[in-house]
Amino acid sequence: MERRPRSFYILAAFFALFVLFLYGPILTIGILSFQGPQGGLTFPMNGVSLHWFRDLFQEQAVGDIWGAFRRSFALGLMVMVTTVVVSVMAGLAFRKRFAGSALLFYAAITSLVIPSILISLGVGLIFNQLGLKIHWATSGFGSQLTWTLPFGLLIMFAVFNRFDKSYEEAARDQGATSWQTIRFVVLPIIAPSLIGVALFGFTLSYDEFARTLLTAGSYNTLPLEIFGMTTNVTTPVIYALGTLTTLFSFAIIAACLLGVWILGKRRARLGSDAGKGV
Amino acid sequence: MRLKNRHVLGWLEASPLALVLLLFLVAPIVMIVIVSFWGATEFSIYPAFQFDNYEFLFGSPVTYRVFLATLKYAFITWALTLAIGFTVAYFLAFHVRSLTMQIALFLVCTIPFWTSNIIRMISWIPFLGRNGIANQTLISWGLIDEPLEWLLYSDFAVILAFVHLYTLFMVVPIFNTMMRIDKSLLEAARDNGASGLQTLVHVILPLTKPGIMIGTIFVVTLVMGDFITVRFMSGSQRANVGRLISNDIGLLQYPSAAATAVVLLCTVLIVIAILLRFVNIRKEL
Numbered sequence: 001m002e003r004r005p006r007s008f009y010i011l012a013a014f015f016a017l018f019v020l021f022l023y024g025p026i027l028t029i030g031i032l033s034f035q036g037p038q039g040g041l042t043f044p045m046n047g048v049s050l051h052w053f054r055d056l057f058q059e060q061a062v063g064d065i066w067g068a069f070r071r072s073f074a075l076g077l078m079v080m081v082t083t084v085v086v087s088v089m090a091g092l093a094f095r096k097r098f099a100g101s102a103l104l105f106y107a108a109i110t111s112l113v114i115p116s117i118l119i120s121l122g123v124g125l126i127f128n129q130l131g132l133k134i135h136w137a138t139s140g141f142g143s144q145l146t147w148t149l150p151f152g153l154l155i156m157f158a159v160f161n162r163f164d165k166s167y168e169e170a171a172r173d174q175g176a177t178s179w180q181t182i183r184f185v186v187l188p189i190i191a192p193s194l195i196g197v198a199l200f201g202f203t204l205s206y207d208e209f210a211r212t213l214l215t216a217g218s219y220n221t222l223p224l225e226i227f228g229m230t231t232n233v234t235t236p237v238i239y240a241l242g243t244l245t246t247l248f249s250f251a252i253i254a255a256c257l258l259g260v261w262i263l264g265k266r267r268a269r270l271g272s273d274a275g276k277g278v
Numbered sequence: 279m280r281l282k283n284r285h286v287l288g289w290l291e292a293s294p295l296a297l298v299l300l301l302f303l304v305a306p307i308v309m310i311v312i313v314s315f316w317g318a319t320e321f322s323i324y325p326a327f328q329f330d331n332y333e334f335l336f337g338s339p340v341t342y343r344v345f346l347a348t349l350k351y352a353f354i355t356w357a358l359t360l361a362i363g364f365t366v367a368y369f370l371a372f373h374v375r376s377l378t379m380q381i382a383l384f385l386v387c388t389i390p391f392w393t394s395n396i397i398r399m400i401s402w403i404p405f406l407g408r409n410g411i412a413n414q415t416l417i418s419w420g421l422i423d424e425p426l427e428w429l430l431y432s433d434f435a436v437i438l439a440f441v442h443l444y445t446l447f448m449v450v451p452i453f454n455t456m457m458r459i460d461k462s463l464l465e466a467a468r469d470n471g472a473s474g475l476q477t478l479v480h481v482i483l484p485l486t487k488p489g490i491m492i493g494t495i496f497v498v499t500l501v502m503g504d505f506i507t508v509r510f511m512s513g514s515q516r517a518n519v520g521r522l523i524s525n526d527i528g529l530l531q532y533p534s535a536a537a538t539a540v541v542l543l544c545t546v547l548i549v550i551a552i553l554l555r556f557v558n559i560r561k562e563l
Contacts, residue, residue: 023390117503117505121523210505227396230510
């Protein structure tokens with residue numbers, strides 16, 4: 001192998017600094033959440049304890065953290081399932097040009113780049129004028145979809161751009177109906193990418209703030225609850241909460257990556273021997 | 279008949295997406311445009327067709343200052359995220375040799391994207407605060423005698439947070455385009471005697487432009503539409519357009535908020551229209 005040039009080491013150091021920059025702060029609050037009962041928001045550590053984590057599980061003076069967590073979790077699942085189904089359908093549709101497809105595509109891009117506060121404000125105003133009550137599961141749900149669906153759609157574009165159409169043609173040649181082709185050929189092939197779409201759907205919803213702000217109604221989602229806490233909680237309990245919810249996000253990401261990896265393994269094991277001269 | 283079928287089938291498959299976008303994107307925008315012409319009292323809003331909101335908006339020097347501040351945030355963040363993002367992507371794409379390692383390091387860069395922005399902002403407090411790590415370190419090194427006050431709750435903190443939150447929106451598309459550059463082009467450049475730097479500037483950079491454009495669109499629109507990072511990291515001491523809107527909302531001045539929102543949306547769309555002239559997004563995925 002070729003010797004590495006000097007620029008490699010400089011760039012590697014830069015990359016390491018970048019990773020430190022990305023993860024350093026979150027590690028810091030991870031450490032600080034183990035502050036002793038007398039400890040403050042910054043170093044030095046005043047002893048080491050689980051005090052602030054215990055505090056989280058006790059009755060809170062302000063807010064309803066666990067209720068907010070349950071709502072965010074439920075909403076995340078709703079958004080995840082909807083995002084996967086709607087993105088796959090739209091992805092299939094966009095494989096062929098249809099009247100108005102360009103318009104719909106630009107609408108999806110607009111949905112991605114529009115300042116979030118416009119969605120929040122607009123949806124809030126509509127519900128208000130129609131006399132409907134805003135609620136996280138209705139107005140909040142719809143607003144979050146405007147953020148997750150474009151991501152899902154873009155992933156589906158990337159997937160179908162690389163999709164080998166000859167599999168479908170083979171299925172059709174052997175007499176599969178178009179539904180059978182999708183169900184037994186297309187969906188299994190794109191399955192790992194669907195886990196990716198699901199990951200985007202869930203985590204983007206679970207952490208969504210700006211589009212949910214004016215559309216969640218009287219029951220807060222977790223990010224709204226945490227933001228509320230920043231103004232009136234001055235103890236490391238907020239770090240403890242931050243650490244827990246970040247660990248939860250990491251667990252979800254790890255589960256998804258594991259899922260993709262297992263699918264890949266299974267596929268390699270059960271793969272076809274076509275063309276291998278067996 | 280077949281031709282017609284194709285359009286009908288396309289719309290059937292795309293109808294859920296179209297429905298969501300119609301109800302929660304198009305309708306809200308239309309509503310905001312309508313309400314921007316309405317009037318407001320202290321407690322309520324009433325339908326009208328008047329230009330008062332826009333007249334007030336364009337007549338106030340605050341508006342221009344705040345729009346300028348917003349563009350300034352967008353520009354500085356763009357320059358920094360581009361420089362950092364390009365370097366990181368370049369390292370990953372051309373200096374890391376095994377594909378497994380590339381994927382692993384790429385994931386390391388993207389994982390924070392799937393965690394909470396609010397938490398990631400909060401996590402700067404122990405770093406930048408008056409008694410934070412940065413100040414304590416600088417004092418112990420003898421570089422400063424008194425804690426620096428401008429670390430937290432300042433423009434510095436706002437831009438630091440933007441760069442922290444949004445650099446990966448640059449890394450991902452740039453890395454994606456770089457990975458598709460044919461390696462034989464680089465060999466050809468070297469065979470013809472180009473130095474590493476010349477290859478970078480004359481071969482890699484032009485071929486990476488689409489990725490840079492997509493990253494730019496993400497970063498610029500996210501920063502221009504932001505209201506929470508500026509509020510949180512500046513301790514409510516700085517303003518951008520998003521905060522102007524959210525303050526009006528807080529005061530129940532919806533028509534005025536709507537008018538500002540319309541102007542913000544137009545600004546963002548103009549910026550994107552300009553950027554889109556340089557790239558075809560659908561081809562680049």
